Structures are given as C-alpha cells and as structure tokens.
Amino acid sequence: MGLKVFIGADIEGTAGVVSLLQCVLGEAEYEMGKRLMTGEVNAAVQGAIDAGASQVVVCDGHGNMQNILPEELHSEAELVRGGIRESLQMQGIDDSYDAFLMTGAHAMAGTRRGVLDHSWVSRMVYNIRIDGQTLNEPCLNAITAGYYGVPLVMVSGDRATIEQTKAVLPDVKGAVVKEGYGRYCACSLHPDKARALIRETAREALENLAQFEPVKVNDPLCMEIDFYRTDMADAAELVPGMKRLGARTVSFTGDPEQVFRVQELVLYRLKYEM
Numbered sequence: 071m072g073l074k075v076f077i078g079a080d081i082e083g084t085a086g087v088v089s090l091l092q093c094v095l096g097e098a099e100y101e102m103g104k105r106l107m108t109g110e111v112n113a114a115v116q117g118a119i120d121a122g123a124s125q126v127v128v129c130d131g132h133g134n135m136q137n138i139l140p141e142e143l144h145s146e147a148e149l150v151r152g153g154i155r156e157s158l159q160m161q162g163i164d165d166s167y168d169a170f171l172m173t174g175a176h177a178m179a180g181t182r183r184g185v186l187d188h189s190w191v192s193r194m195v196y197n198i199r200i201d202g203q204t205l206n207e208p209c210l211n212a213i214t215a216g217y218y219g220v221p222l223v224m225v226s227g228d229r230a231t232i233e234q235t236k237a238v239l240p241d242v243k244g245a246v247v248k249e250g251y252g253r254y255c256a257c258s259l260h261p262d263k264a265r266a267l268i269r270e271t272a273r274e275a276l277e278n279l280a281q282f283e284p285v286k287v288n289d290p291l292c293m294e295i296d297f298y299r300t301d302m303a304d305a306a307e308l309v310p311g312m313k314r315l316g317a318r319t320v321s322f323t324g325d326p327e328q329v330f331r332v333q334e335l336v337l338y339r340l341k342y343e344m
C-alpha cells in the first residue's frame with residue numbers, strides 16, 4: 071500500500087492569478103482561474119504519484135468550493151467538492167492520511183506583496199490567531215492536519231506566502247510560482263513551468279516524508295478573530311462560548327475539534343449572512 075495524500079487547493083496563489091476577476095463566480099476571467107487552478111492541482115497529484123502515492127484526495131477549498139474542473143482533474147485523484155461542509159480546505163482529513171499538501175495558497179490579510187492577501191473571508195477578517203499567533207491559511211490548515219497526526223509537507227503560492235509559512239513551519243517545502251508586486255500584480259512563471267515546479271516539489275517532499283513532523287496541537291486551543299466591523303463580532307458572539315474581547319474581536323477556547331467547527335461556522339457560514 072502506497073502513501074495516502076491529502077491536497078487542499080485554493081486559487082489565489084496560482085501562477086497567472088492576480089485578480090478577483092479570476093476567483094469569483096460570474097466574473098469575466100473566472101473560467102480561466104478554474105483552469106489554471108486545476109492544472110496546478112494536477113501537478114501536485116502527479117508529484118504525489120511519482121513519490122509512490124496510491125490514494126490522493128483533493129479538497130476544493132475556495133469560495134463555493136466548486137472551482138476544480140472534475141473532468142480535467144488527474145484521473146487518479148478523488149475530489150471533495152461543494153458545501154455545506156465542516157472544513158473549507160480540510161474536509162475529510164483524518165488519521166488515515168500520511169501527508170498534506172496545499173496548492174494555490176495565498177498570504178494572510180495585511181501581507182505586503184501578498185497577491186490577493188486575506189484570511190478566510192476577505193470582507194470580514196483582519197486577523198486570526200491561534201494561541202496568540204497570527205497565522206495564514208496554510209498554517210491554520212496545518213494545525214487541523216496536525217490534530218490528526220498528518221504533517222504539512224508542501225505549499226505552492228507566491229513568495230510572500232511561502233516565506234510566511236516557512237517562518238512558522240520551517241521544514242515545509244515551498245514552490246514559489248509568482249513574485250507579488252502588490253495585492254493585484256505579480257510576475258508569474260508560465261503555467262507549464264509552475265506545474266513542473268509543483269510536481270517536482272511535491273515528489274521531493276513526499277520522498278522525504280520521514281523528516282516532517284505533524285504540528286503539535288494544544289488542548290484546549292484558543293482562537294481569536296479580529297473582524298472588519300462591529301456587527302460581524304456581534305453576530306459571532308451569538309455562538310455559545312464565544313467571548314467578546316473588544317468591539318471587533320472575539321475569542322473561543324475549546325478542544326481542537328470544537329475550535330475547528332466554530333472557525334468554520336463563523337467564517338464560512340456568516341459570510342453568506344452579512
């Protein structure tokens with residue numbers, strides 16, 4: 071039996087993607103964004119297979135979670151698609167997996183030279199902290215994976231995202247597919263080159279799997295969220311156990327699974343209500 075690999079896929083960190091026109095349902099370049107995203111996901115799947123994976127599950131983790139083109143997906147991969155779900159980018163992760171990879175990742179809100187920088191929901195969240203540390207989505211996902219004993223081994227995205235991830239998780243292999251000049255401008259590798267780099271980085275990471283450790287997850291875990299506006303904190307405060315730390319800041323402390331679910335409820339469900 072070969073490796074069982076989980077790939078969490080976002081879109082903003084894909085080579086060639088610089089605009090919300092490429093990331094939002096109904097916008098002019100969204101179909102292009104979907105194709106570019108699918109191409110990079112396929113490269114990571116192939117890299118996993120090159121390294122001996124026998125099962126690869128891809129989790130579509132952007133927006134409505136229906137971005138990856140199913141018929142263009144690598145034929146050896148399975149696809150988690152659509153909502154409502156328990157976890158935006160980690161739906162289905164459990165302790166049967168050997169490794170977690172992330173493609174198309176972007177930097178956290180407020181990152182200079184981070185293309186389309188945000189933390190989960192760009193219209194709602196300034197920062198999200200776990201046990202006092204402000205984290206980007208790859209690191210937040212690494213905590214979820216770590217809870218199940220699964221290490222994050224590779225991330226692809228722009229340079230700011232890779233550097234930000236490695237500042238927290240230095241062992242993670244990074245595939246830099248673009249250099250951001252600002253939030254809406256970057257110099258990207260050609261998609262063919264970006265895909266070759268992702269394939270190679272995924273293979274190399276998985277062939278050296280023994281050198282990666284899952285993130286150690288505290289229990290209880292404390293999550294704090296700074297919202298844009300007070301009404302968002304008013305709504306989040308309705309969740310039982312949520313504490314109000316300030317006009318725009320809430321915190322929730324619980325066992326890790328509770329925190330993951332509350333994170334999802336607040337950030338994913340509320341975005342449709344606001």
Ligand SMILES: [Zn+2]
Pocket residue numbers: 080081082131132133
């Ligand atoms: Zn996204």
